[in-house]
Amino acid sequence: MNESSRLWKDMLGRTLYRVVALATLAFVLAPLVVVVWASFFSNKILSFPPQGYTIDWFIRAWQQDVFRQGFLLSLQLGVMATLWSLLLGVPAALALARYSFPGREAINAILMAPMMVPGIVAGAAVYIFFIEVEIRTEIPLVGSLPGLSIAHILIGLPWTVRLVTASMVGVDRQIEEAALSLGANPLVTFFKVTLPLVRPGIVAGAMFSFIVSFIDLEKSLFLVGPGRVTLPIAIVNYLEWNLDSTIAAVATMQILVIAAALLVSDRYFKLSRSF
């Protein structure tokens, strides 16, 4: 093979690589771009091409109770799921990463289970469980905020456990031992040494719990009650009878919230690599 044909093949390879990469990126981004774009169309019915642009749909969406309350409820659930899954998940991850004890693998599997079981199945199971509890104790869980919260904690928990465990594995046990030998008791060692080192994992875990809770549809489907509907469910309900850009505006807001969460966690993940 001569020099120029090899060069030509190199060029072709590199161009092909770029084309495939860009095509993949376009494939992933196109639906998002279209949704955001469509949320500004002035067309009465969601259609193409746009006849003009407006921000009315955002105002209309906010004026509709289901969306405003759905957004606030999803936000509230997301925050709640995040906090509780941190509270339960961080200590669990520390124990799983640091100690070996009987049943360790089983506990790990149970904590990961909500990620493995299809959401609709898990949602149905939680629903049936709540009904059984309600029958026996008369505590109303189905359709209540605590009931919904419990389900959302289950959605977030595997993410915090997995991500914090992963960052714990990267922490050299010797570093904690160094702190102990220098006179730091276990509590001080945890707060001064371990926690700063796993913070990127905790932040990422928190962000992911929030996001998966915020966008969850299947698990919540059985558990919402009258007047208490999460944003994804509100969207589905609305879509059943309407087709206008309100839905695009709502989705745009959802995308914004998630993008913000992702950007924050990405920043921390990059920080963690520079250690």
Added chain:
Amino acid sequence: MSAINFNSVSKAYGDVQVVKDLDLTIHDGELLALLGPSGCGKTTTLRMLAGFVDVTSGQIFFGERDVTRLPSYRRNTGMVFQGYALFPHMSVAQNVAFGLERRGVARAEVQARVREALAMVHMGEFGDRLPRQLSGGQQQRIALARAMVIRPDVLLLDEPLSALDAKLRLDVRKEIRKLQQEQKVTTLFVTHDQDEALTMADRLVVMNRGRVEQIGTPEDVYESPQTRFVADFLGRSNFLAGDVTEAGVFTARDGTRLAFRSGWQAPNTKALLAFRPEKVTISPNGSAGEAANALSGHIVDTLYSGSSTEVSVRLASGETIIVTRQNSEARRGDLTPGHAVTITWPSEATVVVSDTSE
């Protein structure tokens, strides 16, 4: 500063005895090296001293203080780890200050002592750096400063040089030894590198299978090993089977009477005669001269290794003796395999060891 005492300390994990009935004293201000193959219990011993591993039975004393049940953070030990173990999110100065802050030392004094400790390891300029901005050797110096600044009762060095490259290892070795002697800090040094143990230690302990094989100055242990294991593990040794027939006389299998300096002397017992390859001289057959111990045989193999040549000599008894010849010797002599030779070595370089450990 204080002496450290292990009082019949044992450690078992389930049925596995890792350390058995250890009695050991580290004298005030000395550097004691723990040497042994992996799994011999040396690291467990160090970790029991640090408080990272509970003892199964026995006691550990820092001077008069019984620390056996004290957690590591109340023992006042300074530890240097193999992997440096600096806090990656803190500056060099914060790393060194960590132990002082835990002790509630006033801020002004903390700063003064951190400065002093960094100057001590020639890292005075690096206080504001993060550990990852330093080389391995520099990181280990910071780790040393961090461990020594708290004025520990005992300094624990856990293979501190093994992550460094060969040249740097020699430098840091000298530096640790110099600081340890200047500060007169009682030190336990765990290593599997016999060179390190021989050059740095005031006394060294050879451990095997959870037991102490021998304790002594490096010279003592090297020149007068008491067991086959020690003679073989520390440096190399030639062994001849035979019996001690009377005090100071060893009779080899072929009946040759050989003299030895010290060792296990109970008469009429099976024993091994041990001597170092570098103590043996090779000469043409029949020219033994006045040497105390002489045996004849023939050369089977030679191995050139730069500064020296290793010669294998098969004796009439069938046993093989290794001889190390310095290549600086002007007359190389005939080392052709098959050549008949006489090997001689002085009785002062000969000991008798027990054969129990193998």
